[in-house]
Amino acid sequence: DTGVSQNPRHKITKRGQNVTFRCDPISEHNRLYWYRQTLGQGPEFLTYFQNEAQLEKSRLLSDRFSAERPKGSFSTLEIQRTEQGDSAMYLCASSYWTGGNTEAFFGQGTRLTVV
Amino acid sequence: AQRVTQPEKLLSVFKGAPVELKCNYSYSGSPELFWYVQYSRQRLQLLLRHISRESIKGFTADLNKGETSFHLKKPFAQEEDSAMYYCALSSNAGNMLTFGGGTRLMVKP
Numbered sequence: 001d002t003g004v005s006q007n008p009r010h011k012i013t014k015r016g017q018n019v020t021f022r023c024d025p026i027s028e029h030n031r032l033y034w035y036r037q038t039l040g041q042g043p044e045f046l047t048y049f050q051n052e053a054q055l056e057k058s059r060l061l062s063d064r065f066s067a068e069r070p071k072g073s074f075s076t077l078e079i080q081r082t083e084q085g086d087s088a089m090y091l092c093a094s095s096y097w098t099g100g101n102t103e104a105f106f107g108q109g110t111r112l113t114v115v
Numbered sequence: 116a117q118r119v120t121q122p123e124k125l126l127s128v129f130k131g132a133p134v135e136l137k138c139n140y141s142y143s144g145s146p147e148l149f150w151y152v153q154y155s156r157q158r159l160q161l162l163l164r165h166i167s168r169e170s171i172k173g174f175t176a177d178l179n180k181g182e183t184s185f186h187l188k189k190p191f192a193q194e195e196d197s198a199m200y201y202c203a204l205s206s207n208a209g210n211m212l213t214f215g216g217g218t219r220l221m222v223k224p
Contacts, residue, residue, distance in 0.1 A: 040124075
């Protein structure tokens with residue numbers, strides 16, 4: 001499968017623990033996006049990168065959330081001191097942007113459960 | 116602030132019946148509108164976008180700026196159309212998408 005890959009697919013953690021998710025975009029894609037989806041809702045935009053630069057992070061839900069894309073390839077999303085309200089599906093998407101809106105390809109997501 | 120509303124959580128129709136999934140948006144500028152679809156146990160994927168004016172899998176959607184709507188239509192539903200459908204808006208070049216809450220389409224035999 002040469003699409004966007006996310007790991008792990010499922011994560012169960014205890015409240016207060018830190019978790020990190022990984023996203024591997026389609027190899028030639030320069031833009032990478034993170035979304036969160038809670039039950040019964042559509043995806044909610046969190047942050048995005050162009051190559052290694054994080055161009056928008058004001059939508060990250062709190063200062064417990066952070067994301068990196070150190071070499072402009074894969075990205076990680078970290079949640080510190082998890083809370084039960086963080087339980088959700090975390091989606092990654094990538095696109096090859098040259099100006100204008102291009103198609104974003106989504107991964108299958110990481111489902112986080114905080115107990 | 117931009118917002119996308121899909122008023123129906125569930126739409127159930129019989130095979131061969133027409134389908135219309137409603138989408139309304141609020142945005143002061145010139146948005147780009149999209150429909151994404153998620154089939155069972157598959158990832159979210161783009162179905163169509165308003166700027167391409169295409170018909171994909173028999174679906175069409177027309178952007179109505181006066182009514183701020185982007186309803187998805189198909190004249191004859193098929194069982195394989197059963198899925199979650201999300202309307203989304205982008206305010207600029209960058210795929211920072213604002214999604215609606217989604218509509219589950221069930222096509223009964």
